[in-house]
Amino acid sequence: MQRKEFLRGISVIGGTTLISPLAILQSCNFTPKIRIQLTPADIVLLDSIGETIIPTTTDSEGAKAAKIGEYMVSMVDDCFEPEIKEIFINGLNSLDQICAKIDNKSFVEFSKEQRLELLRTLQDEAIAYNLAQASKVRPLPHYFDLLKELTINGYFSSEIGMTQAREYLPLPGSYESCIDIKQGQKVSAM
Numbered sequence: 001m002q003r004k005e006f007l008r009g010i011s012v013i014g015g016t017t018l019i020s021p022l023a024i025l026q027s028c029n030f031t032p033k034i035r036i037q038l039t040p041a042d043i044v045l046l047d048s049i050g051e052t053i054i055p056t057t058t059d060s061e062g063a064k065a066a067k068i069g070e071y072m073v074s075m076v077d078d079c080f081e082p083e084i085k086e087i088f089i090n091g092l093n094s095l096d097q098i099c100a101k102i103d104n105k106s107f108v109e110f111s112k113e114q115r116l117e118l119l120r121t122l123q124d125e126a127i128a129y130n131l132a133q134a135s136k137v138r139p140l141p142h143y144f145d146l147l148k149e150l151t152i153n154g155y156f157s158s159e160i161g162m163t164q165a166r167e168y169l170p171l172p173g174s175y176e177s178c179i180d181i182k183q184g185q186k187v188s189a190m
Contacts, residue, residue, distance in 0.1 A: 030104050032096035035089050038076055042092065043069035048108045049095075050151040052115040060164035063155045071154035072147075084141065091143020095122075119144075162189045
């Protein structure tokens with residue numbers, strides 16, 4: 001009995017020794033995700049995109065702290081028309097493929113500089129796309145425009161956006177037809 005147990009233990013150790021380097025090498029490759037719909041797993045990616053668009057500063061927290069990823073998933077699932085939802089999801093798939101080609105990593109693993117550079121490239125692509133769509137009766141949006149719009153709307157309607165990024169003035173308040181604005185004063189949020 002001891003011999004069988006010894007041989008079984010050796011085979012397990014030998015198999016682990018052989019498989020471990022292969023597993024490590026395969027874990028270094030990023031495989032782009034093909035989405036059919038958004039899932040809670042996409043929140044991390046959407047938070048990273050939002051944080052790159054509206055980063056944390058010394059004055060206020062960024063889009064990630066405002067839980068922009070959860071907001072985007074909710075808005076896309078509940079409010080977007082199927083055609084626009086498909087553009088958004090296909091855009092995220094395209095973003096994953098671009099990241100795999102650039103550095104064989106996901107957007108989340110990119111450095112801040114790489115993220116910013118990629119989003120600038122997507123902004124230029126969106127501008128060219130919108131110019132090409134201008135003559136159409138019902139132009140379709142570029143997915144990067146949807147990402148920016150959701151980030152900005154979600155952030156500035158969140159508690160962080162209303163109270164930290166803007167000067168919060170709770171209502172009801174008195175009506176003042178003309179007020180002085182001090183230099184450096186934030187935009188008011190009501």
